[in-house]
Amino acid sequence: MSERALVGTRKGLLVLQKKGSHWKIIDDFFTGIPVNMVYQDTQNGDWWAALDHGHWGSKLQVSSDEGNSWTEVEAPKYPEGAEVKDGVPAKLNYIWAFANSLSGTDHKLYIGTEPGGLFHRNGSLEDGAHLVQSLWDHPSRKEQWFGGGRDNPGIHSILIDPRNNEHIYIGISCAGVFKSEDGGSTWTHRNKGLNATFLPDPEMEIGHDPHILKFCAAQPDVMWQQNHCGIFRTTNGGELWQEVSQEGGPAFFGFALAVHEENPERAWVAPAQSDEIRVAIDKKLCISRTDDGGKTWTDFRTGLPQEHCYDIVYRHALVSQGNDLLFGTTTGNLFSSADEGESWDVVSNYLPMIYCIEFIE
Amino acid sequence: MAHVKFTQALRRFYPDLKPLHLEGSTIAEIVQGLEDKYPGLKDYIVDEHGQLRKHVNIFIQNSLIKDRTHLQDKITDQDEIYIMQALSGG
Incomplete structure (x- = not known):
């Protein structure tokens, strides 16, 4: 079981280590630079960090020795002629997701970006990132994808079926969930059952806003998404989604979601107050958990601030x-739980804005 | 050869970066000359289409370049070129 984690913040990358039942910060890298995504390649153990230099563009760093040394490798580049819309050249704005193929000889690292391009790198560090042209050329992209919180559509979730490397799911804000069953050669949308209340027709096939998409590793056909318009779950790989938001309770709007690796009935969300306000609900922070596939939710607050709290949790x-x-928050609070989210310890209250966390081996 | 100087901020990523003289008749040629000498540096200055990044400025003498898209501003051997980031944070 992992007892370390990487944390990407607005001012650098932190390494956490569990000591006893508490987590401590044991190292840091890239001080002062926003680290908007972190990832550990499950095949070779490499650590990846996406750096979002305001002035100098998005950069990719990789370490093969657990942070002792880092190498900058070429960031994804949109090819000449690639357009977000007709007449608008596509440029890399933001690196928002990583995932690697899980088995076999074809070792690929997938990278999700804004403005909507999915890239893959082969195993070699010398090789650059290649745009997955089939998705970029999807007939829906120019007309039906659009930006949500960011200026342009972005791929924030990439899931590769552990049973079959050819089955790839992606989550796009705003477009929805797309799936490839042939290693990325063709793509179809998987948004039936979602409800996009911000669209003229809430049941449109494309134009949904999943904030994050995750599956149960042991049963990958069970997937969850914290969506802009509620929480949704599927038990058939996205063929049909069902809303599982909490009626009258906090588990409805938010960005982040965690899914138990083995129990397909269990998930956690970090509720936030409506899309217009975006603070902790009633300025009291909680994490909500379901143990029955979203039929019921329980919000847990022990150890979390219950007054004057403006924190939200990024996706x-x-x-x-x-x-x-x-979990980490927009105001730099980092919390841990050793009892499945029922009570929480403070790791730190003095960090920069936290963008992402990744358990590592 | 034009004399090229840089903001100190770039030395975080290129610690050996020093003012230097480069051949070139346009800013685009100067940027390519920098890439040849410091591989990867070009990506900090321009995007994947060769356009000057939004928050990067290049001066020729005391004047900002005009062509941020193709970097075709002409330069002479006597010119001093300064590459800097836009100021932020007040």
Whole structure:
């Protein structure tokens, strides 16, 4: 079981280590530079960090020795002629997701970006990132994808079916969920059952806003999404989604979601107050958990601030592994739980804005 | 050869970066000359289409370049070129 984690913040990358039942910060890198995504390649153990230099563009760093040394490799580049819309050249704005192929000889690292391009890198560090042209050329992209919180559509979630590397899901804000069953050669949308109340027709096939998409590793056909318009779950790989938001309770709007690796009935969300306000609900922070596939939710508050709290949790900043959970907030609070999210310890109250957390081996 | 200087901020990523003289008749040629000498540096200055990044400025003498898209501003051997980031944070 992992007892370390990487934390990407507005002012650098932190490494956490679990000591006893508490988590401590044991190292830091890239001080002063926003680290908007972190990832550990599950095949070779490499650490990846996406740096969002305001002035100098998005950069990719990789370490093969657990942070002792870092190498900058070429960031994804949109090819000449690529357009977000007709007449608007596509340029890399933001690196928002990583995932690697899980088995076999074809070792690929996928990278999701704004403005909507999915890239892949082969195993070699010398090789650059290649745009997945089939998705970029999808007939819906120019007309039906659009920006949500960011200026342009962005791919924030990439899931590769552990049973079959050819089955790839992506989550796009705003477009929805797309799936490839042939290693990325063709793509179809998987948005039936979602409800996009901001669209003229809430049941449109494309134009949805999943904030994050995750599956149960042991049963990958069970997937969850914290959506702009509620929480949704599917038990058939996205063929049909069902809303599982909490009627009258806090588990409805938010960004982050964690899913138990083995129990397909269990998930956690970090509720936030409506899309217009975006603070902790009633300025009291909680994490909500379901143990019955979203039929019921319980909000847990022990150890979390219950007054004057403006924190929200970004989409990649709530993670679970076994009984352990970690989450970080927009105001730099970092919390851990060793009892499946029922009570929380403060790791730190003095960090920069937290963008993402990743358990590492 | 034009004399090229840089903001100190770039030395975080290129610690050996020093003012230097480069051949070139346009800013685009100067940027390519920098890439040849410091591989990867070009990506800090321009995007994947060769356009000057939004928050980067290049001066020729005391004047900002005019062509941020193709970097075709002409330069002479006597010119001093300064590459800097836009100021932020007040």
